[in-house]
Amino acid sequence: MNIVNKDRRMTKQRQVILERLREVKTHPTADEVYAMVKEDLPKISLGTVYRNLDILAELGLIQKLEMAGQPKRFDGNPHPHLHGKCIACERVVDLGPDFDFGLDKKINGFKVLDYKLEIIGLCSRCQEKENKLK
Template sequence: MENKPQRMTKQRKIILEELRKLTSHPTADELYEIVRERLPRISLGTVYRNLDVLSENGEVLKLESAGSQKRFDGDVSSHCHVRCVNCGRVGDVMDELPEPEVHSVSAPGFTITHGATEFYGVCDTCRDGDELAAPGAHRTQ
């Protein structure tokens, strides 16, 4: 059964607008706190559901990594990310990197449909020894 795009509700539109203002790749919880400034009565569950819909519709990127909270990116252009191994912060890789041809990659038992490149490192805050750094503690706007 084919998923058809869902209509853009007022809540969904505001969630998307707020996410696109950020470069911090927030978690749903972080975005919820930001969206509440415009929609004080919105629930966390509503933010989660709308982010899932926006992700399914290709309006936002859902960044998933084993053992880390999902983060979201309002920039759906093709680009790579870097994730801090200490606090989980995610940033954009600024260098243009060649995109591997998905169809030129093989994995026995799989049909590869798409891929993403993510790098790992330590963010400046963690490297400089900020003891208050915790997962999601950094927000860059």
């Protein structure tokens, strides 16, 4: 594993968290990751999960999604892409490549360095359900 350097060690816990997160296309919360990983490592502690999710995000191996007013979610795919939050089923789904919002430009004198775009709506699955009810 190439994430090992003088400051970081690859522990079993860190490895399993990363593997598990990569296997899955949902965007689990720390609690959900905890539940998933406990299947392999029943003795792992929740603090360890939080710590490692932060470290893995810091290393750029995963993504930390901070949705407004909700628990953070984690994405095994580290490449930036757009996320949609379904108001019906509460799932967070991938919507493909992010917009090129354009960084380093200015809006009203404010220098844009980064941005977070959160799409809220209905996933295709819930739209179908909605249509059947009519």
